[in-house]
Amino acid sequence: MDLDFPKELMEFYEANKSFSSPVHDNVISSRDDINCAYYPIKFNFDTELLLEECKSVDHLYFNHRNQDKKKGYGHRGWQSLTLHGIDKHKTEHFIRYGFNTLEEANYHWTDVCENVPNLYKFLSSLPYKIFDRVRIMRLAPYGYIMPHTDGNGRIFSPLNIAINNPDNCHFVFKDKGIVPFVAGTGMIIDVAQEHIVINQSDEPRYHIIVHGHQSSEFTKL
Numbered sequence: 001m002d003l004d005f006p007k008e009l010m011e012f013y014e015a016n017k018s019f020s021s022p023v024h025d026n027v028i029s030s031r032d033d034i035n036c037a038y039y040p041i042k043f044n045f046d047t048e049l050l051l052e053e054c055k056s057v058d059h060l061y062f063n064h065r066n067q068d069k070k071k072g073y074g075h076r077g078w079q080s081l082t083l084h085g086i087d088k089h090k091t092e093h094f095i096r097y098g099f100n101t102l103e104e105a106n107y108h109w110t111d112v113c114e115n116v117p118n119l120y121k122f123l124s125s126l127p128y129k130i131f132d133r134v135r136i137m138r139l140a141p142y143g144y145i146m147p148h149t150d151g152n153g154r155i156f157s158p159l160n161i162a163i164n165n166p167d168n169c170h171f172v173f174k175d176k177g178i179v180p181f182v183a184g185t186g187m188i189i190d191v192a193q194e195h196i197v198i199n200q201s202d203e204p205r206y207h208i209i210v211h212g213h214q215s216s217e218f219t220k221l
Helices: 008-016 025-032 047-056 109-115 117-124 216-218
Strands: 038-043 075-085 130-146 155-162 169-173 185-190 194-201 205-214
Touching: 008 169, 008 194, 038 109, 047 117, 047 205, 075 109, 075 117, 109 117, 117 130, 117 205
Parallel strands: none
Antiparallel strands: 038 185, 075 130, 130 194, 130 205, 155 185, 155 205, 169 194
16 A cells, blocks of 8 residues: 655645644634634543444445545545445435435434444434434545635535544644644534545544534533
């Protein structure tokens, strides 16, 4: 396996890793503060137990956005497994599969949840009125995701939960630095700001991405 990283990726990493972002514990502050790129949520789950469940389904992970090459969502070793969606191996937005609405796509908890019962119990208990896609995102050892944005403006939308985060594996924002992920911590992140993920370790990284409509109880987290 070629362990070299693309020049563009490394230049982005070196240019931005030393920056920092103001840390807020309130979504309203984060949305109002143009300097803030994320805010953290500390969860209380058994990180080792959920990590073992994520590892136990390694044979099921599906290559995510495999059609992308070097730029945009270009990547190496980026895989996904859908826990709530159309099907465990349909990891992208429903429009990519010919559906026009969330209702038409009929999102549901997929059969893979039977293999990760404690993870399912934790995620399904989160304060969401409606769940959209919920996925395990696996980044292989020495994997990466090239510089990209997920939209325009300010998008504090997905909840990104670290089941683990190996040393030397970093999510990096342009001009905002490294997001301080540790196992058991979630981040609401502004995915409209340019960012990369680079795993310079020999361990896979497992994070959960939750999309959905939050209930009023969410702010209590």
